[in-house]
Amino acid sequence: MMQRLNPTNPLRIVAGRSSRMPTPSPSQTPLPRSTPTPHLITPPSQTPMPRATLTPQTSPPRSTPTPQPSVTTLSSRRYTNKISLFLFVFHMVAAVGLVSFLIFKGIQGLIEASESVKRKEKNILKFYLPQVETASLLSITLAFAWQKAVRQWPRIMVHFILWSSFFLSLSAGILLICFQRATTDAVGVCLIAFAIGNGLYACWVTPRIGFCTEILIKSLEPVPKLGDLNRPTYCMLGVGFLWMSLWILAVIGAMNFYLTPVVIIALVLSLTWTAEVMRNIVNLTVSRVIVLYYLRGMQSSTLSCFQRALTLNLGSACLGSLFVPTIEALRIVVRGLNLLEGEDEFMFSCAHCCLDVMQCIFRYGNGWAFVQIAAYGKGFVQASQDTWHLFQRQGMEPIVDSDITSSVCFLAGVCSGSICVIAVAAWTAKVHQTFTATLSLLSFFIGYLMTRIAMALPHACVSCYYVCYAENPSNILFDKTIQDHQTMMAANRDDVVPTPRLPHRFSA
Template sequence: MGPALIEYAHLDGARRKEEGKRPDGGGPTEMGEEEVVVVAVDSSPLTKARVSKLQVSHPVSSLQVAPQGLPAQARSMAPSFQPTPNLVPLSLSISLFLAMTPTSGASLNSRRYTNRISLFLFLLHLLAAGAAISFFIFKAVMGIVEAEGPHRRRERHVLSFWLPPVEGAAVLSILLAFAWQKAVRAYPTLLTVRLIVWSSAAATLAAGILLLCFSMPTTDGAGLVLIIFSVGVGLYACWVTRRMPFAARVLARSLQPAEAKFRTLNRPSYAMMLAGAVWITLWCFAVIGALNFYYPPLTILALILSLMWTAEVMRNVANLTMSRAVALYYLRGMQSDVSYCFQRAATVNLGGACLGSLFVPAIEFCRIIARALNLLEGEDEFLFSCAHCCLHVMEAVFRYGNSWAYVHIAAYGSGFVEASQSTWGLFERSRMEALVDADITSAICFLTGVASGSLCVIFAASWTYSGHRHYTATVSLLAFFVGYLMTRIGMALPQACVGCYYVCYAENPTSRFFLNDSTIADRLDQIRNGREATGFTPRLPRRYTPSV
């Protein structure tokens, strides 16, 4: 290093002495001492060149991080220029960005298994169900190949007249699931939404009338239930007519990432439908063997409950797979591998799917019943109070268990209850409760399953009645059940996309993916200004009673 020249300079000594302040702008100097700044200057040519370059360069302002809660006046007091620029590392800036997000404490690659108790119970149930189905299939085969006896005749009879219509209904339900999913993905328009709602009502009505035409006590009861349900669907379609255009717009917006970025996003639902068809086939053989077991009604009821839970878990595994891919795209701009998302959904996040599959359908069903009872406002104050109490209880329970939780289960690996609370908390923070509460896209997916189930009833009941009418009611019930479950698995894609669309908007409304999309913002403005009905539970006016 070359010789250095040490210069002593008085920096505004007289002026600062009069003001009684330090040269660095701090507090007053002690005993009126003059402050002297010592500057070391390297006189080597290389250092001079560096100094000359630094002198001509423009000063760079330091990074200023101000919380959003501070007022504008406090933020304006921050210095706009610092003589010595501070360079912030890239890793620190990324960590600051992640810390400012609402879910800063969550990890996108959490390896912690969610809801381990429910996962253990489901795996134990699956093991027991597999063993029982294998045992009943063995009994069915042994009964069929038996040389002579009543069991052989009965099981062959069931195999000939009961199994083929159910398997045909399973194949038809897969085709209908493909058709519904393709219609929603290719044509997410108002016409498609109206077609789904009204076709569900029409198909249910047709299936009910067909069962009534068979003129048997068992089919008459099932047909009457379907007709009543079709009337309810028709009334619901009239009630939500004003919400259908917004539902079509949400479907179109939410399905854009799936169509543009994830062309293979529908494969998990196809895989789950194939697995469901295989499981239903084995289940049907097991029912044949269970007919000759102890307490056949209770045994078959246990098999039905097992099938319901297993099929619902399959649907939610597909839902979690698609939710992770779409949610990471909205939140971080990442294009995740669909196969890796499926692997996480089937392993790490399987416990959340198992717990949600148990409670979400029951909670939503009870919530619908509570809302229906809440319509009965009349002279009976006791009934009115009970309905209000049930509604408030279900609204409180809904906070701890709802279908929006699957987005945070898939994205952050949260538990089911924790994810339900966090997603609903996001909706409350963004004041979106009325919007998501009035959403009908989940009802649209439900009605596609009802329509497919009704068409499967028409197909299977006609086939069974022409061969052996004694099994018509049983086959019709099972065909509806199979058609509904398979279609709901296929419709997991649009439901997952809509869920991610709402939750990710509530988490970060200023994301670049929502800058040019005013769908939710406009709807919220309409709701807050009272220009749009949000579908709250309507009230029947009290009967007029003249005062005495």
């Protein structure tokens, strides 16, 4: 049995006992046979020993098991969330087919339809298409402007975005009400209501702005060292503009087809999911580059990270694009219910229920997961669980709950949408006032989506800073900003109002 042992796994057998332990490295000199140490027997690869020298108490030796490689690797080559990837690819095939068919119906209506239909479609092309294309170009310009400003002047832009979103949405709502039409009044009232809630939110999160600004400054430090980090954003915005142009032509063609409202709703949902996937592709690409910078200290190729996000991690981007916006909306609702919670039992029960739901959802699906998806190639749910476990291990849940970076990026999109509404509504009211409400909604939608794609870069940088710090707080690339903030929060000397994870009644 000793002769059949693998020579690459040498053993040291203790006579008179049943325990076995590995020998030192093979570079050490084996003991000669004359050495008076009856407790040690060298392996057969070094000095053979007769079988009779083994005592009866010694159990048959076994080879040491070979250690398995770690599951978490930075070079994983497997596809993640294949089911969601298949659904998205199937959806894109169906969307391309539907858009092509509706464009064909629109052209057919211009050529073969009756005079009334031709006149209607010509009016749509004349008074509808130019405004939408202008809104698309304006939103791309604003998207780059917001991103550049946030990278250059983060201390000013966090305040500016919070309050300019309030004033711009309020101005857009008042402008639409001034047109004195039922449709524009409805859209204007919605914008004014949103502006009021936005203003209350800006007042509520004012104590958090200082820490948010410090983290934003620290997380954006690697960006100047990575010169081509913005190229995925250029690609996604270019593709988004082309797809948006075809999409608008499909909407025009849908007006010459059956079940027009249903078809337009389907087109809007398809565009929303597609734009979110493009945003998360940029998010995954930037996260991969920044994660390798933090964890390995290396400057990786942005192109290779972009290709990885488009192939291996695309399924996770598709799945996260469905869940993360819903989760972020739920966070806003939960915070609002917690602020309104009082002695009313029904309101207290609703707040408590929503807090429990939020805690469960954040464990299985959160926006921080994209960092570990980009780094280790994990699935969306597994990455969400592992990321939240890291935050819990470091005691960072109150800090990441109170982070307002995602809100700042969201409100930057609202600013762009409101500017597009003001420009398009004023233009449309002069040339064809009937289309004002429809074009106002559409231009707001386009401005918001385009800006969110561009703002994925600073959002990804902040997410990487939090997650990589939670994974290795002793990294020399991190300072004591988060640690000092945790100390202040533990000592109740911090002004931050964290998102509560337990109702006030039980917090004590």
